[in-house]
Amino acid sequence: MIQITKDYIPVNKYSRAGLKLKAKRGIVMHYTASPGAPAKNISKYFASLAQQDSNKAVKGRYASAHFSVDRTSIYNSLPDDELAYHCGSATYTKEAIAKLETYPNNSTVGIEMCIEKDGSIHEDTFNNVVDLAVYLIRERGFPPVFFTHKEVVGWKECPLPWIKQPGEYERFKQAVHIKLNPLQEIAVTEDDDMNTVLNYAQWAWNELDQYIGDAYNDKVIEDWAWVEKVRKKKLTYGELLLLKVLIDERRRKKS
Numbered sequence: 001m002i003q004i005t006k007d008y009i010p011v012n013k014y015s016r017a018g019l020k021l022k023a024k025r026g027i028v029m030h031y032t033a034s035p036g037a038p039a040k041n042i043s044k045y046f047a048s049l050a051q052q053d054s055n056k057a058v059k060g061r062y063a064s065a066h067f068s069v070d071r072t073s074i075y076n077s078l079p080d081d082e083l084a085y086h087c088g089s090a091t092y093t094k095e096a097i098a099k100l101e102t103y104p105n106n107s108t109v110g111i112e113m114c115i116e117k118d119g120s121i122h123e124d125t126f127n128n129v130v131d132l133a134v135y136l137i138r139e140r141g142f143p144p145v146f147f148t149h150k151e152v153v154g155w156k157e158c159p160l161p162w163i164k165q166p167g168e169y170e171r172f173k174q175a176v177h178i179k180l181n182p183l184q185e186i187a188v189t190e191d192d193d194m195n196t197v198l199n200y201a202q203w204a205w206n207e208l209d210q211y212i213g214d215a216y217n218d219k220v221i222e223d224w225a226w227v228e229k230v231r232k233k234k235l236t237y238g239e240l241l242l243l244k245v246l247i248d249e250r251r252r253k254k255s
C-alpha cells in the first residue's frame, strides 16, 4: 500500500470534535464531488472548516472524513478511532440503524474517493482504496462491513460513480474480499461444480494468471499446461483446488 500521509486537522467543532468512536462497525464510502481535486485539497478543506466564525448568523458547515484518496496519495485527516462528520443526516436507512446504530458517525470510518476531471474514479484510486480498506480491516479493527453514503442515509447520491455503476461497488467489495482471503473467494455453491470450468471476470483470471505465473517462474510447478489452462480460461474448480494444494505444499517445503 502507498504510504498514508497524516494531516490531522485541529480539534474544532466543525470537523474534528475530538470524540472517540463508540465502536468500529463499518466502513463508509464517499466521493469528493470535486472533479480533479487531489486528496490533499480535500484534507485542507476539512481543516479550513475550523476557521468558520461561530458568531455569524449563518449556519456552520460540519464535515470531515478520516481518509481522502486519489491516484497517488492517501490523506488521513483525523485518527480512525475518532468521530468524523461524514454521514450525518436527519434520517437513516433501516439497514444502517441495524448495523451501525442510531448515529452511524459514531461507529464508522469514512473514506473520500477523489474523482478525475471527467467525474470518474481512476483505477489507481480504486486500487488505493481497496488497499486502505484491507488495512483498516486487518490492522485497525474494522469489520468487513461496507456502506455507501447512500446506503447509510438513503437519499444522498454518494459516491455518485458507484450509484451510477453499482457493478463497480461490487467489484470493490470483491477485490477487498480477495485480498483478505487469497484464493478462497474462488468458492462455488455446490460440490458437483468440481468439474465445471471456472467462470470468472477478466480481473479474477488476471489474478489467477499472476498466481500461477509466479509459481511457474519460481519452479514450484513445472508443467506449462497449468499456465496454459489458466490463460485459456479452461481451469475447473477441482483443478484449481489441486493446483492450490500443490503450490502451497511445495512452497512450504521450499521455505
Ligand SMILES: [Zn+2]
Residues within 6 Å of the ligand: 029, 030, 031, 086, 149, 156, 158, 159
Ligand atoms: Zn458522501
